[in-house]
Every structure is written in C-alpha cells, then in structure tokens.
Amino acid sequence: RALDTQHLLEGIYSYELYSAPLSNEYGHDSAAQCFSDSVLWYFIVGDTNQAKKQIDHIIQNHLPKLNPREVDNTMSLIFPLLLGMKELRMAERADNVLKRYVSDRFHEFGCSLNHWLTLYKPIVSLLQVATMDEMQVYHRKTLEEIEFWILKHGASCFSPAMQRDGYILVGELCWRISRRKSSVDEKRQHLAAMGIDLLNSALSAKGGNADEFMMRKAEFILQNIKDMKDRPHLKRRNSLKAAKAKVLGYVRTTRKTTKK
Known part of the structure; x- marks a missing residue:
C-alpha cells in the first residue's frame, strides 16, 4: 500500500x-x-x-x-x-554521497547536525568497512580505529531517538570486523558478544515506529554472528580438509607416475 x-x-x-x-x-x-x-x-x-x-x-x-x-x-x-546502496554493494558511492552532501557542507557552512549527530560516526564507519569488504582491500589502521571506537563508545553514544538504528549499525560493524579475526582472538569474542547484545536490544525495544527494513537487517546480522560463534573453528577445519585433500591428490598422482 x-x-x-x-x-x-x-x-x-x-x-x-x-x-x-x-x-x-x-x-x-x-x-x-x-x-x-x-x-x-x-x-x-x-x-x-x-x-x-x-x-x-x-x-x-x-x-x-x-x-x-x-x-x-x-x-x-x-x-x-x-542503507540501500550498502545493500547493493555500492558502499563507496554511498560514502561519496555522504561526504558531498553532509560532511563537506557541515564543515563549509558550520551547519548543525543536531538530530543525526549520534548516528554520523556509525554510518561513516560502516560504509568504510563495507567498502573494504567489497574491494577485499583492508586498511589495518582504519579498522583498528573503528574497533577501538566500537569497544569504547559504540553502545553508549546514541540519543534516545536514534538508539535503535544506532544499535543495528554498530551491531553490523561488530559482525563485519569480528568475522575477519582469528577464532582465538579475544577481541573477536568481545565484538561478537557486543553485537549480539546490541542487536537483541534493538529487536526487543518497545514503542516507536520500528522500521521493517532495519528490523530484518538486525535479524539477519544477529543470526550470522550466532552462526559464527557456534562454529568458530569451521573455517580452520575446512582449510585443513582442503590441505589434506591436496596432499592425498599429490600422493595419488605421484604413485601413478612412479608405476608408469
């Protein structure tokens, strides 16, 4: 309708x-x-x-x-x-739009960003990380700075009106950054746990106009973090399995060559 x-x-x-x-x-x-x-x-x-x-x-x-x-x-x-451009894997373009129409004008004219101020850092950071994911080129220093901000301020910086969306944005950041870390990395565990807490809080919040798109996104990310926590060694096991298969393949090939 x-x-x-x-x-x-x-x-x-x-x-x-x-x-x-x-x-x-x-x-x-x-x-x-x-x-x-x-x-x-x-x-x-x-x-x-x-x-x-x-x-x-x-x-x-x-x-x-x-x-x-x-x-x-x-x-x-x-x-x-x-949000839409990020879903379409156009995060870099989204970042450029944000810079051109908000960041540059904010600095040029000294305008207020009162209503959206607490969401500005999370959306900028999320677009940066999403761009890295799309390009598969990661900037260690930028990721470390974002990670530091998340763990220090990510759960407490939002105005009441922006809290739900803020929790979902930071929850996605927690997921995107933690999934690249080793399963034994303590910060991976902290980020995953924080992401789960924030997303659960967003999904259980009462009142207000819950945006269906954001709620669906929160559910999707939450499930991905839980899957990651439930199967922390899956990637490692798969890598070992692949390596073992290569060795067996090499041995079989060598045996055939030797017989000839």
Missing part, C-alpha cells in the same frame, strides 16, 4: 513546485522524504532493481537542489539511500 501511494505521489510531485511550500508549512518536505523511504520499501518487497532506480533518481534530481545549510534535513533524505 505504501508503494501504491508512492507511485501516485511520483505522478504529481515536482520538487521545484512543492518542496519549498511543504518545508515552509511543515518544517520539512515530507513528500521528498517518501521518495527516499521508498528505497527501503522496495528492498522489503524484493525489488532491488527499482530500489536502485529510485536511488539514482533522488541523487540526480533531489539532492543537488537541497539547501546546503540544512544538513539535518539532507541527512534525513540520504540515510535510506546510504
């Missing part, structure tokens, strides 16, 4: 005609926000192609027209895009 309404909105909405009046009347452009939120609605129904088209449309037609000094409103509009 939400997407049906969104399709109707797309037929009548013009950013040039309606954004300023809506913002003046209600404090923000709720129609433009629906465009952004619909990106995640498309993921919920499994239409990733349309989600990508919507992301491209908003980046090309909405973001360049935003007031550069209204960084809080901009962050509201691009947050669903960042």
